[in-house]
Amino acid sequence: DGGITQSPKYLFRKEGQNVTLSCEQNLNHDAMYWYRQDPGQGLRLIYYSQIVNDFQKGDIAEGYSVSREKKESFPLTVTSAQKNPTAFYLCASSMGDGANVLTFGAGSRLTVL
Amino acid sequence: GQNIDQPTEMTATEGAIVQINCTYQTSGFNGLFWYQQHAGEAPTFLSYNVLDGLEEKGRFSSFLSRSKGYSYLLLKELQMKDSASYLCAVRDRGGGGNKLTFGTGTQLKVEL
Numbered sequence: 001d002g003g004i005t006q007s008p009k010y011l012f013r014k015e016g017q018n019v020t021l022s023c024e025q026n027l028n029h030d031a032m033y034w035y036r037q038d039p040g041q042g043l044r045l046i047y048y049s050q051i052v053n054d055f056q057k058g059d060i061a062e063g064y065s066v067s068r069e070k071k072e073s074f075p076l077t078v079t080s081a082q083k084n085p086t087a088f089y090l091c092a093s094s095m096g097d098g099a100n101v102l103t104f105g106a107g108s109r110l111t112v113l
Numbered sequence: 114g115q116n117i118d119q120p121t122e123m124t125a126t127e128g129a130i131v132q133i134n135c136t137y138q139t140s141g142f143n144g145l146f147w148y149q150q151h152a153g154e155a156p157t158f159l160s161y162n163v164l165d166g167l168e169e170k171g172r173f174s175s176f177l178s179r180s181k182g183y184s185y186l187l188l189k190e191l192q193m194k195d196s197a198s199y200l201c202a203v204r205d206r207g208g209g210g211n212k213l214t215f216g217t218g219t220q221l222k223v224e225l
């Protein structure tokens with residue numbers, strides 16, 4: 001079955017450590033996105049990529065980094081520069097044009113201890 | 114930038130009808146989406162409106178008025194499983210064209 005796989009589902013990190021969240025899709029979608037979700041706030045866009053080897057900053061990119069070396073993969077690194085990293089992270093993909101319906105992964109919950 | 118407003122919480126009775134409103138302000142409107150999200154899970158697509166009017170899909174319908182910057186999601190014959198957060202999202206032509214801005218979501222609780 002086609003879909004988006006995020007891992008790990010739960011992750012604990014000490015302050016000062018970088019952590020990488022995995023996102024893999026087998027939908028043959030061109031575009032991929034990373035959103036952050038906090039209680040009482042809408043999904044906020046961190047980074048997005050419309051084609052391989054290209055990506056753009058979203059609204060809250062500071063303290064995060066991404067890569068898009070393969071069409072199916074879009075990992076997100078939460079660096080130690082991110083001041084408040086505890087959140088629910090959602091990866092999504094879309095065909096990139098038209099109605100741009102996003103398909104989301106199940107999410108990764110990161111907790112900084 | 115964009116501003117999207119929707120109620121934080123709503124409560125409704127099983128079998129009833131509920132309407133969740135969403136208002137938005139954007140300079141280059143290019144579509145409005147509704148997603149459903151159960152707690153701790155991925156959002157799932159419900160509906161898409163780009164032209165004025167009503168889109169019906171089973172028990173769910175979505176309405177759009179571009180001149181008023183207004184949309185609503187109508188849920189009929191409510192079931193307990195409809196208890197979830199409903200996210201309104203607007204696509205804007207600017208800034209790359211493929212980004213969505215989400216509202217904070219409306220938490221719907223369906224009671225017996």
